[in-house]
Amino acid sequence: MRIDVVSIFPDYLAPLDLSLVGKARASGILDLRVHDLRDWTTDRHRTVDDTPFGGGAGMVMRPDVWGTALDDVLGEGAHLMVPTPSGTPLTQRRAEELAGEQQIVIACGRYEGIDSRVAEHYSQRPGVRVSEFSIGDYVLNGGEVAALVLVEAVARLLPGVVGNPHSLVEESHGAAGLLEYPVYTKPPQWQGHEVPEVLLSGHHARIERWRRDQALQRTAARRPDLVAALDPAGLDRHDLAL
Numbered sequence: 001m002r003i004d005v006v007s008i009f010p011d012y013l014a015p016l017d018l019s020l021v022g023k024a025r026a027s028g029i030l031d032l033r034v035h036d037l038r039d040w041t042t043d044r045h046r047t048v049d050d051t052p053f054g055g056g057a058g059m060v061m062r063p064d065v066w067g068t069a070l071d072d073v074l075g076e077g078a079h080l081m082v083p084t085p086s087g088t089p090l091t092q093r094r095a096e097e098l099a100g101e102q103q104i105v106i107a108c109g110r111y112e113g114i115d116s117r118v119a120e121h122y123s124q125r126p127g128v129r130v131s132e133f134s135i136g137d138y139v140l141n142g143g144e145v146a147a148l149v150l151v152e153a154v155a156r157l158l159p160g161v162v163g164n165p166h167s168l169v170e171e172s173h174g175a176a177g178l179l180e181y182p183v184y185t186k187p188p189q190w191q192g193h194e195v196p197e198v199l200l201s202g203h204h205a206r207i208e209r210w211r212r213d214q215a216l217q218r219t220a221a222r223r224p225d226l227v228a229a230l231d232p233a234g235l236d237r238h239d240l241a242l
């Protein structure tokens, strides 16, 4: 898969050299390129923004600079992803869909955002899809951190990136629609806290039941919205007794 990130702060994307994503790049599974938007400016001051039509606080990124940049970077069949707090929420299901793309281009805005005609223009280009996405209900200073989140969420789903594909199965926001159960390792006693006895029992059916109960209780307490969205057909009598 190819991912291009365009930003006025390319150094913000430096962590993508590290850890799993860095290895995916080094191994060739992920072709990730970071671009400086100012490389496409033509004036002496390398201007990327201007005052908003209609007035108001802050600055808006100019469509002409973004247009020349995106014309160069967007390939045939690319998916243009624009981070913005007013976008549709990024979810695990969405990350799974995006892991099947040929090319994702992430256009990181700063200030009050990018002139809206940019998304409008590229959504009308045959073969290009445009999505404005948000990583949560809070405001960041720009799209770069959201781009890091998107790249990591997608890259770890590419075949060969996560060493044991089984670790993708039982995690939070997985197919079960539940948060993950709590996990423990050695030592069995630490600071007066014990590992739940059932996990030391070697009784696999009891362990599975305990983990399912913990996941359900945790999800009900922390994310009642996820419990409401569960398919009732996937619940057994023991689940319903909780």
Ligand code: 6GU
Pocket: 082, 083, 084, 085, 087, 133, 134, 135, 136, 137, 138, 139, 140, 141, 142, 143, 146
């Ligand atoms: Cl995707 N961008 C910005 N700038 N702020 C955000 C966000 C994205 N998601 C939540 N807050």
